[in-house]
Amino acid sequence: MSNDPESGTPKAAPLGNITNRSAFPELSDTEYHSLLSSKRRRATLVALADQEHPVDLTDLAVAVGAHETNTPASEVAVDDLVVLSLHHHHLPKMNDLGVLDYDPKTKRVR
Numbered sequence: 001m002s003n004d005p006e007s008g009t010p011k012a013a014p015l016g017n018i019t020n021r022s023a024f025p026e027l028s029d030t031e032y033h034s035l036l037s038s039k040r041r042r043a044t045l046v047a048l049a050d051q052e053h054p055v056d057l058t059d060l061a062v063a064v065g066a067h068e069t070n071t072p073a074s075e076v077a078v079d080d081l082v083v084l085s086l087h088h089h090h091l092p093k094m095n096d097l098g099v100l101d102y103d104p105k106t107k108r109v110r
Contacts, residue, residue: 018045024099031097040082041090043067048100048109057107061086 017023019042024032036042047063048055061082066073068082091102091109101110 017049018042026098035094035097035099038090039068040064040085041094044086044090044094045099054108054110057083057087057091057109060109 019036021032024035027035043064044060047060047067051060051063058078062073062076062078064086065071065076065079065082069076087104087107091100092104094100095102102108103110
């Protein structure tokens with residue numbers, strides 16, 4: 001996630017690209033709404049848009065936590081609950097939808 005150069009606060013990525021239905025043409029309406037129904041999955045999509053790939057799960061969890069708390073990533077500690085929810089729930093679901101490629105063995109998102 002990029003920071004505002006003046007304040008150092010994370011700049012929210014524009015949600016228009018992820019909330020625009022045409023951003024995910026391969027998904028059915030039900031899958032699209034399921035994807036965006038979770039605040040954490042929306043934060044994950046925003047965080048991934050600002051990362052170089054592949055992304056380590058821990059780095060992604062910090063970026064997601066920063067987005068969710070509107071705090072600079074440099075001030076966010078790794079939250080095990082964020083890591084666990086991404087690893088066990090959100091990333092596998094997003095992988096199954098074909099939105100991203102998550103390898104649970106290496107804990108990396110491509």
